[in-house]
Amino acid sequence: MSKNKTIIGIILVVAILLVAIGYAAITTLQLDISGQAQATPNQSNFSVEFTGEPEVSDPEKVTAQVDEMNKLQATMNVTGLTSKGDTATATYTIENKSTDLLANLTAETTNSNNEYFTVSYDIVEPAIGAGENTTIKVTVELIKTPVSTDESSTIGVTVTAEPQQPTE
Numbered sequence: 001m002s003k004n005k006t007i008i009g010i011i012l013v014v015a016i017l018l019v020a021i022g023y024a025a026i027t028t029l030q031l032d033i034s035g036q037a038q039a040t041p042n043q044s045n046f047s048v049e050f051t052g053e054p055e056v057s058d059p060e061k062v063t064a065q066v067d068e069m070n071k072l073q074a075t076m077n078v079t080g081l082t083s084k085g086d087t088a089t090a091t092y093t094i095e096n097k098s099t100d101l102l103a104n105l106t107a108e109t110t111n112s113n114n115e116y117f118t119v120s121y122d123i124v125e126p127a128i129g130a131g132e133n134t135t136i137k138v139t140v141e142l143i144k145t146p147v148s149t150d151e152s153s154t155i156g157v158t159v160t161a162e163p164q165q166p167t168e
Helices: 002-025
Strands: 048-056 062-066 074-078 087-096 102-111 117-123 133-142 155-164
Touching: 048 062, 048 074, 062 087, 074 087, 074 133, 087 102, 087 155, 102 117, 102 133, 117 155, 133 155
Parallel strands: none
Antiparallel strands: 048 087, 062 074, 087 133, 102 155, 117 133
8 A cells, every 4th residue: 555655645746746846837928009190180179269359549540340250360551651661450369278289379561661660479389388379469650651652552460370299
């Protein structure tokens, strides 16, 4: 019997060693996930427009309004400038209606009669955060007299709003 006990003992030791070696042979596993991410431009994420009624320097000389149907368009008409240095101004409010993007504002002017008129602008805050607003003041000045005949000019100010990621 002792021989049987020895054989059973050896078998048990071998079985325990095999189980231990089996557990030792099991290693960690890595599970991989791969794929792609895509973003699609959506213009509705960036919205900047004129709001409210423009303020004018002299209602007898200046009319200004924002187009109710297209808040990206506004007008300014000036009449009655008679003396060198006469100016007329209109101040427009620009609002950044975006939920998370900054708007960097720049502007360019056009003027078809540089001999008699200058057109200038002043943007109070050229970088506005989401939900904020600023103003742009447009000034038309008569720079030359005498005016012997009616002088006119086609004027324009094009404001460009460029989207920027906030730096928080």
